[in-house]
Amino acid sequence: MEARLQRQQMLTRSPVVELAFVIGEPVLHCPVGGRSVLKEQLHQVLRHAKLRNVAVQVMPTSQGAHAGLHGPMVLIETTDHQQVAYFESHGESMVISDPHKASAFALRYGKLRSQALNTEESAHLIERVAGEL
Template identity: 40%
Template sequence: MHPRTRQRKNASAMKMVGKLVGRFRVCACLTQAQLASQAKVQPETIASIEQGRRPLLPDLARRLDELLDTKKALETAVENMPEVDLIPAWAERYMDLEREALALSWFENQVLPGLLQTENYARAVFRTDVPALSEGEIEERVAARMNRMDILHQTEPPTASFIISEAVLRDRLGGDTVYMEMLRHVRECTEIPGVTIQIMPLGRSTHAGLSGPFILLETPEHQRLAYTETQRGSQLISASGDVSILERKYAMLRTQALNIEETRALLDQLLGE
């Protein structure tokens, strides 16, 4: 079954929590806009939570409990959500957060970060999937990925930092033409205001990212979250202690990677310029 038509196992639990938020809000005689203003979030955030389209995260649950005088009912509901509710189906929840984020910090050691991919590179990535995807599935996924490309060029883009393993830039996914197009694109991205790209060179004796890739983000409400993917799933991390560990890893990775000027020089070298 295609991932976008597969029923989300966590949908009923998310809707239940959303209905609770809506009921408590109405009992407090507040509109969605009024509650959003008091909670210091966007009205769309409250609307999406009440509709079951967006999970209620712990920090916001505690804030709403205080504002609505609900005796920790929402915090308790979030803490006891089924574990699957912490894993967004096919990264849909992460992509919502990515588009709204104030800041993104992305470490990748297997493939170019989605926001830096060209259309042909993305197509080459999806063609390597096992089991093989149909041509229709590949094109649908490529289109969805390309729809994210404007994030770095928005009127108010996020502050974005990328640390990429040199091995990613050595692989020739899709062949030489796709490879050179990808390198030129990454080199151009190093010139985007607010975007920092650093390469983690091969041959290091220490490496803070051996446990795998991850993404850190800061929401408009200044909540810090992390996102990780595995072979068969993905996880949105909101626990402050776990996010802190990944933030410390990222800080160490930035000291171990090439600086901005060295990264540009390596890309120019790979491009033969």
């Protein structure tokens, strides 16, 4: 829980960090902790999505096959413009700093963002789902 709260501080820290997220639509319908918890989480996502340095997009289930089907990834670009990819799965994690491999993941992420709903469409979908809870 503490680690999650520390990660949230990145959204509003100074200097500003540019952040972009692509969320699979099924996550918007998964009431872990109950419907009221999910509703609050969706509203929290919407609040953060209004920040100037944050972009939130939803990958709709209607998209079918897309570039993110292999699972979640985190892409980071350092202040000296080195790209790093990070993955977690089943309690294991991997950091990829090889420039060629990290670049391939950045290209995949770019494709993923182009396949997802834009930020405005995503916000409308999140609002609709929250309103149905």
